[in-house]
Amino acid sequence: MLKSAFTSIFNAGNNWRIRRNEQRNFLLYASAFVGLVAGLAAVLLKYLVHLMEDVSHNMASHLFHILYIFLPAVGVLLTVLYQHLINRDKIEKGIGSVLGNIKRNRSNIALNNIYSHLITSSLTVGFGGSSGLEAPIVCTGAAIGSNTGRFFRLSPFEKTVLLASGAAAGIAAVFNSPIAGVLFAIEILIGEISIPTFIPLLIASATGVVVAKVLYSQQLFHLVTEGWMMRALPFYVILGLLSGVMCIYIAKVGGYLEKGILKKQNRYVRAVAGGLVLGLIILVFPPLLGEGYHYLQAILDGHIDALKDQSLFTSWLEHPTAMIVFIAGLILLKIVAAGITIGAGGNGGTFAPSMFTGAFLGLFVAFTVNQTGLLHLNTSNFIAVGMAGAISGVLHAPLTAIFLIAEITGGYVLFIPLMIVSAISYMISMAYNPHNMYWHHLVTEKDIHPDADHTMLDAISLESVINTEYTPVKATMALTELFKVIAGSTANIFPVLNDNDELQGVVLLDDVRRYMFDDGHNQKLTVADAMMIPPAVVDERDKVTKVMNLFDVYDVWHLPVVANGRFKGFISKSRLFVRYREVMVQQQRDTDIFGLREG
Template sequence: MQIQFTNYMDRLNQYRRLKISNRNFLIILAIVVGILAGLAAALLKGLTHHIEDFLQSGWQWKYKYYLYLFFPLIGIFLTVLYVRYFIRRSKFETGLTPLLYAISRKSSKVETHNIYSQIFTSAITVGFGGSVGLEAPIVTSGSAIGSTVGRFLGLSYKEVTMLLACGAASGIAGAFNSPIAGIVFAIEVLLPEFSIPAFIPLLLSAATAAVVARLFYNQQLFFLVTEGWAVNAVIFYVLLAICIGFFSIYFTKANYFVKNFFYKITHPYKKVVIGGLMLGLMVFLFPTLYGEGYITIKNLLRGDYVSVINNSIFAGYNQFPSLVILFTVVTIFAKSIATLVTLGAGGNGGTFAPSLIMGGLMGFIFAYAVNLTGFIHLNTANFIVAGMAAALSAIMHAPLTGIFLIAEITGGYVLMVPLMITSAISYLINRSFQKHSIYTKALADKGELLSYEDKDTTVLSQMKLRYLIEKDYLQLNDHDLLSAKINEIIHSKRNLCAVLDGSGAFKGLLYVEEVFSEMMKNPDKDLLTADHLLHRTPAQVNVTDDLKSVLLKMEREQVWVLPVINADHSFMGFVSKTSIFNKYRSLLMRQADYMD
């Protein structure tokens, strides 16, 4: 049955190539991916908000509010349960890091189950109060749609990668009703080097997703009322950007601290209980931490400056500005920990929305505090918006995404200059301390990240030495008589022979020309052993060595071939510059296709 289906698809593809050009076909597929990703975004948002509405106002019970301590625990538990029992054959991963890994090391293959599993698990996590965002799951779901469509139709790596990026752009466009930000995100994060032809499928896919999502879910995320920005406030935008830039460094470091904390807890349900209870307590103390948290930013943009502290146990003190400031500052740091705890405990979501919330709160508290001094009056709403853009830019290392996303979702195009200033400064501060973003550092540490600054190192890091070992060399024991092995030596296709000792460890090599010469002129040729003509190699390489260090050894010793040994020093074969350069060239050509 599978063979028949494969043959049918081959015939269909052949017919398609005759009737439709490859570029036009890719455009059609981009629109299809946009439709599917737009539906996925609408489904995710609708499902999440239905769960939130039901838990918060859909049912009444005398002691319901005590359950708010346990709602996040329940959501994370259901997520972990789903992953353990419904996703068995493949690994379930959250965030954008696995997506970048799929592009660089897995031929842009994103497992098909991510189309629905990302939606289901993130809706449960966030709907029950997990303090994360829906954007990373919908990006992964959209990318899985694009990847699956491309692989199903047998497209090339370049084309599958393009459809994957279309799915990611469509996810952002559908989730935020922001097609421009979706395109910029795909280019800035997934396709850092692209050509103009790649722009057309992204454009159509993102626009289609925005239209489809809007048919089912047309609520605008934020409403910004502003008359513009004042020149005398520029210095304060700069100061805000500096503060957010340093906060983003803290957030990145906190991310690895919390990850390491939960990594040490091996039992999955122990993680759920510890993380769920921690999160429930934080949500109880700081209601803003519940779910995505966008409602607080909406209230602040409307001028309700005590909404951060309202509905908390400290609501009775909202008439004291100093307490509002202190409570908001604590909430910002609590949001950062709550987000990381949600993810570490097993919940599904991303840091996209938390970045916006933390940045927005920092912008609010900055302007609010300055206004209390009476020194100058700042437009608080403007600073909230600028703070969101700055935080997203710094944490994700995506300043253009931050600028255009915030401009689109708030309608704040009149604030483009403040958005540009805050985004650029906060990004530069973070980048000066941390070369890689929160998504790419783990891959960079493992040498698994595509780098467009040092392409040689990037390509070499993608190559594994164990797959380049040439094992068709004749192997001799050091005590073997050459006369007894002459027939094997003659028929050997290589000009080298490996010589091993009794334990199988590499001892040296023989040159076939020298063997023939010595056998011709030596009267005691019947007594010659491999050990007599042995040449010690100047260096050896371990099978776990990276290719860059292998090439450096070859250059330093001025050799073309080196023996490869494993951990117990037994001989595995030889690696040559020829095999390394051939593989390097094929990967380079593949990347050139990817960037076309």
């Protein structure tokens, strides 16, 4: 009864909304709401992480300092317990899952993802897991936008806009960077830009930042940068080259470890073992604890000696050469620590570890050059630009990288170095892999592609383009009998089947014509003499993208389709083109109806 009453009230309100508001205007209101909720979620996540950090540090300080090495295992284990026993493994981790839902699930994301990421990522990172909070807040914001669209029964296109708006608001609220949030949504999630899509993203992103500023004024970190010098330009180029190579390393190592460690063991053994290995790594390299932004801020404030805190090698690190080696170790091991954290069952992302790695790569270049005494480089500048190089190469998002660091630094004095390093890193990373870390996994393992053609082709059901109206013939049939079949049919291709309806070959009308006027020989010929083996056979479970590729490779206009070994029908290239055009027109019509197209 209560559910029925709620449904009636919702339907009445929704009908009023449709009558009173244009769909274009409603999308703007909805994006503001999504930005508000996503901003609140970002603030809540920050508070939860700080709460967990206080709890974990109090546990260690009141017992034994050495317990710090066990804290990551506790955090990962609690995360796994929640995911398994409470969430029932319904959480969808990683930005790749958001992209997959956009492409394959009409931008629908399960409701539990609104709160599950907040809980699990705060447990993981709060207890020292070496991963980032940016991916969880993107997933949370995307889930908020998706479920807002589902609640108001919006179209898939509108849900995608609100999903991207939630993600943009989350990133904007975390970094206090509204433009970077918008560009992140465009470069990573949507892949294209139009003014009507851009406006909801701006509204959501700005709303998220306002909420975060009101409720949580503390910035992630403060960058104090100066204008760059021309004589430092060659070293920015070197930083760009190193960033590109490093991004390939991050994609390779991080992608491998995130798939899971100790796969033959149960989830709890993986969580404890992975957490303990992580704790031992952190024991040697303390800055790898958590996100690592605390150490990064200390360095930006000019306190590089903060790297010696809680280190086993405090006296050893007094020597500049040893410090250079230590920084290089942090660069190489941060993504390893992040991969172990996620692969063991923790929740987090590679966004923050990539920024951390890029920052310390910039520190490595500046600190090393400064030790030579030949030139003094501004360490803060190189740290900032190094972060941009990492984001650009790992995410394949140069605009996001440039504007994120520009907004964090509060100005555009580093714009030229940011552009140079981001461009070089992006080009090197693209040369190695045309897809970023998120898309690489989807393309190689799930056959989900980012381009629009693949998306529209995947929207076509293979069943809808199979022509099941055919006239079968047998290989033993006399050719003269085949002529009679052709005379009574409009088809120009005929399947040759055996008694079990299994395909033996096909007969093309063009191939038979030459026999029709040769009365001297065709009396003794059978269908087997005129049939051909098709260059490829389509399985009914194949994707339309694969079928289109077969048409292109073999340059044919018809392909036979089989189901469980039995012939089912033909797919024609022309019919597939017609269906493709219908899908494209329908998508454009949806855009026009909901007021999301320019003009």
